[in-house]
Amino acid sequence: MVVLLDAKYIRSNPEGVRAALAKRKKEVNLDKFLALDEKRRNMLSEVEQLKNKRNVVSQEIARLKKEEKDADALIAEMQQVSGTIKELDEKVREVEAELNDILLTIPNIPHESVPLGESDKDNVEIRRWGTPREFGFEPKPHWDIGEDLGILDFATAAKVTGARFTFYKGLGARLERALFNFMVDLHAIEHGYTEVFPPYMVHRHSMVGTGQLPKFEEDAFKVAGTDYFLIPTAEVPVTNMYREQILDGDQLPIYHVAYSACFRAEAGSAGRDTRGLIRQHQFNKVELVKFTRPEDSYEELEKLTRDAEDVLRLLGLPYRVSMLCAADLGFSSAKTYDLEVWMPSYGRYVEISSCSNFEDFQARRADIKYRPAPNEKARYVHTLNGSGVAVGRTVAAILENYQQEDGSVVIPERLRPYMGGVERICK
């Protein structure tokens, strides 16, 4: 499966690519890439000429044999040629593997609307909704609220499994379940997404397809004795549903919503957000995934972001939307909006959803195409996804934003039907 992604594009416009990647503050060795690319093309034309000769002469041999004439000299010559072809093919394969290794580590090119910047400090706030509540008492962090109410149990999870896992209990477990049911229903019924319930494990090719591999293998959980990975997000199985496929143009756009558990090793985040639900090895998430025509993808990104925002609005949670600067952009993304919910214990907005347009970056890696019209050439689709939204962080936000002085937590009205009518979680 040697897929030379967009070698042609890089070759024709190396300076443009270099400049775009510089925006990300990432070093990519394009010179090595360009040298290898030229080497490959030279070897390719050489070996292809030999193959042409082999094909022509083989026909000739067939003809001679049919006429019962002697072909021994030609056969001897072709033995030589075949040997050379074999050697050259092997060398071409090696160079292509090297090229592919480089290509797979080149991040997506930021969209022109994405601001420059050095770090997440340079992300640009787009809009805000809601007003953080003024507490007439000292608000507690969600881990204290949850433990005091007996609905979150971090200590038991540590005993049973380890750090960064949680038991939800009683109405806490129900709240988690109510939230993802509410979110899936909202997107499936009101926003027109088709619900999917995906496998929680995928093979390596799918992880490469969406861009988690090969660069970020240490972030994923690998299942021992298999070549499977636990999914870090439903984006991986759902986007790869259409891998190696050519869709009909009139099938687009495709909208999917998927609830799944997500598993992340959180390598390199030691010491960050160690308390509470913010950074867990396993968490639930409702994910939105879209497949669109290239010309529609940026409009679809705006709509997808609004669909995710609806969740927070309907739950009455104050949030803001910010556009990530080039330096903070994820590896596969061309443009990303983060939704950040107000978290009183942090005294700031905390990421709860990330909505991205990957343009054709994932489509190339996973080979997802569509035919614009019958008999037209197949083109790569654009893929998008966004959390709609992270469930554990939503529980944290509800506990903190809806906490009362007596330690109880009011359930947002819209959620009550999913909670069997429960209006408040009390001790």
Added chain:
RNA sequence: GGAGAGAUGUCCGAGUGGUUUAUGGAGCUGGUCUUGAAAACCAGUGACACCGCAAGGUGCCGGGGGUUCGAAUCCCUCUCUCUCCGCCA
């Protein structure tokens, strides 16, 4: 886990070593006929990728490897699907 059968272009489906440079359908486009449509018939089209300014060339019949002057076709191996048996929530 055991036994067997499969995997061919957008889809269906032929093809067991050299006019297969992949048969034939469906589909799609145009036409005839029709008030219009359908059907029928005629013609066209006929996958995808890479190299090349082009002419042209090369590769590709699930993936990888091998045999051969020559492989969709023979051999090995892996993956997946189906049928039967076993086990199992």
